Amino acid sequence: MKNVTKVVTGVAAVAGALSFGNTNVKAATATTTSSTDQTTKMKTDTNDVANPTVAQAAKNVDSATQDKAKAQEKLDWAKQNVADATDANIQKVKDNQTVVQNQITTDQGNEQNAQSNLDAATNEQKAAQAEADQADAQVNSATQAKNDAQADVATNQAAVDNDNQAINDTTAENAAAGDRLANDTNNQNAAAAQTGIDQTKEKIAAKQTEQKPAQDKVDQATQQANTANNELNAAKTTQQAAQAAVDNTKAQIKVAQSNQQTNAQNTITLPSGVSNQLFEDLLEGKITNEQASAVLTKGMDIAGNTYHSNEADKASTFTNLDSLSYAQRLELTQFASDLINGIRDQMGNPHTYITNDSLAFANEVAKQYVADHWSLGEKSDHDVDGISRVAAKYGLATGVNYYENLSWNYIFNGVDNNIDEAKQAVYNTILGMVANDAKSSWLHADSITGHNWGIQTNEPAYLGIATDSLNQVHITMVQNDPAYVTTPGKFDMTNVLANATAPTSEQVKALSATLATQQAALNAAVQDVNAKQGVYDKAHQVQTTAQTALDTVNAALAQLNQQLTDYQNKLTAAQQQQVKDQETVKEAPAKLAALKAKLTTDQQSLAAAQAKLADAVTTLQSAQATAAEKHAALDTINAQVSQLQTLLAAAQAVTKTDQDLLASLQQVLFNYQNADQILATVQAVYDKLAARLTTAQADLLTAQANADNAGQKVVQLAARTTSHAAQVTLPAVKAAKQDANKLTSDATLPQTNEQAAAPISLLGVALLGLVGLGYAGLRRKFQ
Numbered sequence: 001m002k003n004v005t006k007v008v009t010g011v012a013a014v015a016g017a018l019s020f021g022n023t024n025v026k027a028a029t030a031t032t033t034s035s036t037d038q039t040t041k042m043k044t045d046t047n048d049v050a051n052p053t054v055a056q057a058a059k060n061v062d063s064a065t066q067d068k069a070k071a072q073e074k075l076d077w078a079k080q081n082v083a084d085a086t087d088a089n090i091q092k093v094k095d096n097q098t099v100v101q102n103q104i105t106t107d108q109g110n111e112q113n114a115q116s117n118l119d120a121a122t123n124e125q126k127a128a129q130a131e132a133d134q135a136d137a138q139v140n141s142a143t144q145a146k147n148d149a150q151a152d153v154a155t156n157q158a159a160v161d162n163d164n165q166a167i168n169d170t171t172a173e174n175a176a177a178g179d180r181l182a183n184d185t186n187n188q189n190a191a192a193a194q195t196g197i198d199q200t201k202e203k204i205a206a207k208q209t210e211q212k213p214a215q216d217k218v219d220q221a222t223q224q225a226n227t228a229n230n231e232l233n234a235a236k237t238t239q240q241a242a243q244a245a246v247d248n249t250k251a252q253i254k255v256a257q258s259n260q261q262t263n264a265q266n267t268i269t270l271p272s273g274v275s276n277q278l279f280e281d282l283l284e285g286k287i288t289n290e291q292a293s294a295v296l297t298k299g300m301d302i303a304g305n306t307y308h309s310n311e312a313d314k315a316s317t318f319t320n321l322d323s324l325s326y327a328q329r330l331e332l333t334q335f336a337s338d339l340i341n342g343i344r345d346q347m348g349n350p351h352t353y354i355t356n357d358s359l360a361f362a363n364e365v366a367k368q369y370v371a372d373h374w375s376l377g378e379k380s381d382h383d384v385d386g387i388s389r390v391a392a393k394y395g396l397a398t399g400v401n402y403y404e405n406l407s408w409n410y411i412f413n414g415v416d417n418n419i420d421e422a423k424q425a426v427y428n429t430i431l432g433m434v435a436n437d438a439k440s441s442w443l444h445a446d447s448i449t450g451h452n453w454g455i456q457t458n459e460p461a462y463l464g465i466a467t468d469s470l471n472q473v474h475i476t477m478v479q480n481d482p483a484y485v486t487t488p489g490k491f492d493m494t495n496v497l498a499n500a501t502a503p504t505s506e507q508v509k510a511l512s513a514t515l516a517t518q519q520a521a522l523n524a525a526v527q528d529v530n531a532k533q534g535v536y537d538k539a540h541q542v543q544t545t546a547q548t549a550l551d552t553v554n555a556a557l558a559q560l561n562q563q564l565t566d567y568q569n570k571l572t573a574a575q576q577q578q579v580k581d582q583e584t585v586k587e588a589p590a591k592l593a594a595l596k597a598k599l600t601t602d603q604q605s606l607a608a609a610q611a612k613l614a615d616a617v618t619t620l621q622s623a624q625a626t627a628a629e630k631h632a633a634l635d636t637i638n639a640q641v642s643q644l645q646t647l648l649a650a651a652q653a654v655t656k657t658d659q660d661l662l663a664s665l666q667q668v669l670f671n672y673q674n675a676d677q678i679l680a681t682v683q684a685v686y687d688k689l690a691a692r693l694t695t696a697q698a699d700l701l702t703a704q705a706n707a708d709n710a711g712q713k714v715v716q717l718a719a720r721t722t723s724h725a726a727q728v729t730l731p732a733v734k735a736a737k738q739d740a741n742k743l744t745s746d747a748t749l750p751q752t753n754e755q756a757a758a759p760i761s762l763l764g765v766a767l768l769g770l771v772g773l774g775y776a777g778l779r780r781k782f783q
Contacts, residue, residue, distance in 0.1 A: 053703060054700070054703045054704055054707055056703075057696070057699045057700035057702075057703040057704075058700055060696040060699065060700070061693070061696045061697055061700050063696075064689065064692050064693040064695075064696040064697075065693060067689050067692070067693075068686070068689045068690055068692075068693050071682070071685055071686040071689045071690075072686065074682045074685075074686070075679075075682050075683060075686045078675075078678050078679040078682040078683070079679060081671055081672070081675045081678065081679070082675040082676060082679050084672070084675075085671075085672035085673070085675035089672060090669065090672050090673065093665055093668050093669045093672065094669065096665050097662060097665045097666065097669070100658055100661050100662045100665060101662060103658050104655060104658045104659060104662065107651065107654050107655040107658055108655055110651045110654070111648070111651040111652055111655055114644065114647050114648040114651045115648055117644050117647075118641065118644040118645060118647075118648050121637065121640050121641045121644050122641055124637050124640075125634075125637045125638060125640075125641050128630070128633050128634040128637045129634055131630045131633070131634075132627070132630040132631050132633075132634045134630075135623065135626050135627035135629075135630040135631075136627055138623045138626070138627070139620070139623045139624055139627045141623075142616065142619045142620035142622075142623040142624075143620055145616045145619065145620070146613070146616040146617055146619075146620050148616075149609065149612045149613035149615075149616040150613055152609040152612065152613070153606065153609040153610055153613050155609075156602060156605045156606035156609045157606055159602040159605070159606075160599065160602045160603055160606050163595060163598055163599035163602055164599065166595050167592065167595045167596060167599065170588065170591055170592055170595060171592065173584055173588075174584055174585060174588035174592075177580070177581035177582075177584040177585050177588075178581075178585055180577070180581050181578075181581050181582065181585060186574050186575070186577045186578035186581065187574070187578065189570065189573075189574035189577075190571055190574035190575055190578070192570075193567050193568075193570040193571035193574060194567075194571055196563075196567035196570070197564060197567045197568060197571065200560055200563050200564040200567060201564065203560050204557065204560045204561065204564065207553060207556050207557050207560060208557065210553050211550075211553050211554070211557065214546070214549050214550040214553050215550055217546040217549065217550070218543070218546040218547050218549075218550045220546075221539065221542045221543035221545075221546040221547075222543050224539045224542065224543070225536065225539040225540050225542070225543040227539075228532065228535045228536035228538075228539040228540075229536050229539075229540075231532050231535070231536075232529065232532040232533055232535075232536045235525065235528045235529040235532045236529055238525045238528070238529075239522065239525040239526055239528075239529050242518065242521045242522035242525045243522055243525075245518045245521075245522075246515065246518045246519055246522050248327075249511055249514050249515040249518055250515065251327035251330070252327075252330070252497075252507075252511050253508055253511045253512065253515065254327075265308035266307055266308055266335070266338075266339065266423070266427055267304065267339070267342050268299070268305055268339055268342065268343055268427075268430065268431055268434065268435075269299070269302050269304055269305060269346070270299060270343060270346045270347070270434065270449075271295060271296065271298035271299045271302065271435075272298075273295040274295060274296060274299075274346075274347070274449075275347065276347060276348070276349070276449075276451050276454075278292060278295060278296075279292075279442070279445070279446050279449070279451040279454070280451075280454055282441075282442060283446075283453065283454060289438060289441055289442070290438075292438075292442055293438040293442075296434070296435055296437070296438075296442060296445060297435055297436060297438070298435075299431070299434060299435030300431075300435045300436055305431055305435070307423070307424045307427040307428065309420050309424070310420055310423075311420075313418065313419040313420035313423060314418050314419075314420040314421075315418070316328060316331075316418055316419040316420075317417050317418045317419075318417055318418070318419075319417070320413055320414060320417070320469055321411065321413045321416075321467040321468055321469050321471070322366075322367070322370060322413075322467075322468055322469045324422070324466075324467065326359070328419055328422075329359055329362075329363060329465065329466060330354070330359060330497065331419060332419065332422055332423065332426060332465045332467075333354050333358075333359060333362070333463055333464055333465040334354065335423050335426060335427075335465075336426050336430065336463065336465045336475065337351075337352045337353070337354055337463050339426075339427065339430050340352050340430065340448060340450075340463065343430075343434060343448060343449055343450075344449060344450040347449045347450060347451070349449060349450030349451065350450060350458055350459060350460045350461070351460050352460060352461045352462070352463035352477060353460045353461075353462055353463065353493075353496050354462070354463055354464070354496065354497045355462055355492045355493060355494070355495055355496055355497060356492060356495065356497065357394060357462070357491050357492040357493075358462035358463055358464040358476070358478060358492075359464050359497075360464070361390060361391075361394060361403075361464050361476055361478065361491070362464025362465055362466040362474050362475075362476040363464070363466045364390045364393075365386065365387055365390050365403075365404060365466065365474055365476055366466035366467065366468040366472070366474045367468070368383060368386035368387070368389060368390055369383050369386060369468050369470060369472060369474070370468050370469060370470060371386070372385075372386050373470075374386060374470070375408065375470045375471075375472070376406055376407075376408035376470075376472055377408050377409065377470075377471075382401045382404055382406060384399070384400065384401050387401055387403065387404055391403065393490075394490050394491040395485065395486055395487025395488070395489070395490030395491055396478065396484055396485060396486060396487075396490075396491060397483065397484050397485075397486050402479075402484055403476045403477060403478055403484075404474060404475065404476050405429075405433060405444050405447055405448065405475040405476075405477075406472060406473070406474055406475070407425075407429040407432070407433075407472065407473045407475075408470075408471055408472050409471050410425040410428050410429050410432075410471075410473055411424075411425035411467060411471060411473060412471050413468075413469040413470070413471055422467060425467070425473050426465060426473060426475075429473045429475070430448060430475075433445055433447075433448050434448050434449060447477070448475075452479070455481075459479065459480040459481060460480065461477035461478065461479050461480075462477065462478045462480070462491075462493055463475070463476070463477050464476045464477075478491060478493075480493055
């Protein structure tokens with residue numbers, strides 16, 4: 001076994017080299033024949049190449065030199081293989097085969113023994129595992145039994161504790177009840193409670209006599225305070241109305257004063273030739289729109305027809321075009337009325353006037369446009385339905401726009417935010433309507449100037465101006481004509497506000513006189529409010545004092561009633577306690593006897609439970625000890641099984657190694673027994689390659705003879721050819737010989753030169769194949 005172990009080591013070292021030996025003579029012959037055929041084909045192809053260049057001829061010599069050198073290696077090995085294939089060496093290989101084959105038989109016996117030992121140990125392992133599992137189950141069962149016994153002990157202990165507590169409580173309760181009965185405590189408590197009840201009832205009766213007079217005072221004071229409050233509210237309402245009148249008049253004065261400067265500067269002058277007759281002729285078709293335009297548009301060129309700003313108006317601001325105050329809308333309408341009346345004066349037509357309804361009408365029409373999202377820039381028309389809804393509210397004709405002139409984008413929401421900019425938009429709107437209205441056939445000019453389609457009356461128009469957040473200026477005028485006013489009285493035409501045609505100084509004087517009267521009324525109203533406020537404050541104070549007194553009486557009564565309830569509860573409790581104490585003393589002996597009997601029974605149950613727990617603990621400890629033993633045994637057999645598995649794997653590895661060694665020896669024997677045939681095949685290939693090199697060298701000399709520098713190139717080629725032949729080192733053969741030396745020294749097998757046959761045999765055939773492939777590749781290149 002000692003030598004066998006060394007053989008295993010040697011084979012492992014050269015396993016890669018010996019593995020090439022699994023070939024046979026037939027395979028080697030086939031490979032050699034293939035190589036020979038390729039060599040023959042290569043030679044034929046080479047003959048077909050006429051007059052190769054010097055470079056190509058040199059490359060062919062290099063290739064042929066390398067192939068011959070490789071073939072020389074194979075030939076040297078084949079000759080050495082023939083020399084080594086002696087009967088003595090062949091017999092040595094056969095003897096070693098016999099030794100290794102016997103060792104394999106021994107190895108297989110060892111492997112079977114290892115497998116048998118493992119199978120037996122595995123069966124013991126299964127049995128040990130089953131015993132350990134059973135022991136674990138017994139531990140689990142014993143643990144559950146111990147836990148149940150502990151719970152039973154706890155339950156019985158609690159029952160005993162409860163029994164002792166009940167005996168102590170009953171004993172103490174009986175003693176306390178006996179003491180109260182002996183000392184007459186309950187009856188004394190009841191008598192004291194009854195005294196408290198009687199005294200509290202007397203106090204309640206006395207306090208109740210104070211309650212009604214206090215309530216009467218509160219009622220009387222509340223009535224007086226309410227009266228004073230109503231009179232105060234009425235006085236405040238009067239004051240607010242007076243204040244509103246003063247504020248309104250002040251606003252009108254401010255507007256009139258502002259208009260003194262603004263209205264004097266801002267006028268519109270009509271060009272010469274503009275008259276009612278011009279509009280009449282245009283309506284009747286006596287003149288064309290172009291002829292009328294030639295007259296009217298001259299108004300745009302008049303120097304005075306331009307807006308003049310006012311610093312006071314710039315200071316009067318608003319948030320957006322939907323949010324102008326009443327005073328701002330009035331001022332804007334008065335400004336427009338002044339402009340329009342100045343134009344109508346030039347025509348000899350009636351003025352415009354302003355009322356609260358004419359202001360409201362224009363403002364509601366503007367809001368209707370916003371609600372309907374109606375923009376002149378998008379619709380190019382009036383919101384007739386919206387105007388009609390507002391007109392119907394004021395008893396005016398509907399279905400057609402009889403009232404509105406409209407402009408768009410003369411003012412911009414969120415950008416223009418003061419009265420000066422609003423007035424400029426109104427001025428430019430009116431100027432555009434009377435001097436730049438050709439696209440509308442001058443119908444806006446017809447309305448603004450008061451021609452009104454030739455309907456000449458002495459009745460004025462009631463004017464209103466409004467703006468909206470869609471950048472629009474609305475000019476509404478309602479004629480005092482039954483054709484328009486379908487329900488008289490719903491649209492106010494009587495209460496004219498600050499006539500815009502009156503001189504501004506007269507307006508200021510009249511408004512100042514009105515303001516003085518209104519201010520006097522406001523002062524009187526303020527004094528009246530102050531006086532009534534004092535009356536109310538005194539009445540309210542009396543009411544508060546009376547309510548406080550009543551609250552004090554009611555609180556005292558509530559406290560006495562609660563006190564009475566407490567005494568009554570104490571009386572009831574004392575009476576009930578007396579009855580309970582009597583029953584307790586009477587029933588105590590029997591109750592104690594029953595409790596003590598139950599204690600004895602529960603103590604016995606506790607003792608039994610404790611004994612059962614002790615037994616359960618002992619059983620558990622025994623089960624745990626048994627389980628520990630079973631697991632120790634299981635650990636031991638598990639270790640044995642693991643060790644036996646390792647031994648079986650080692651035995652299988654030894655068998656495999658010896659089998660590989662036997663295969664290697666079989667390959668060596670094959671090489672020896674076929675040495676002559678292998679040498680003949682390699683010799684034939686070598687001869688062909690040597691002839692190819694001779695031909696290639698001749699071709700090179702021919703090519704060089706045709707070159708100008710032929711002599712120098714021949715010397716270089718000879719040196720290069722010698723260099724290629726000297727550089728063949730056979731690294732694969734040397735490696736194989738080194739491994740073979742190692743094998744022989746360890747196992748006393750055939751010598752190194754004999755062992756080299758196996759790897760060289762396959763290597764030679766492979767190289768012959770490479771030579772053939774080299775020539776085949778060269779042929780394809782020149783086709």
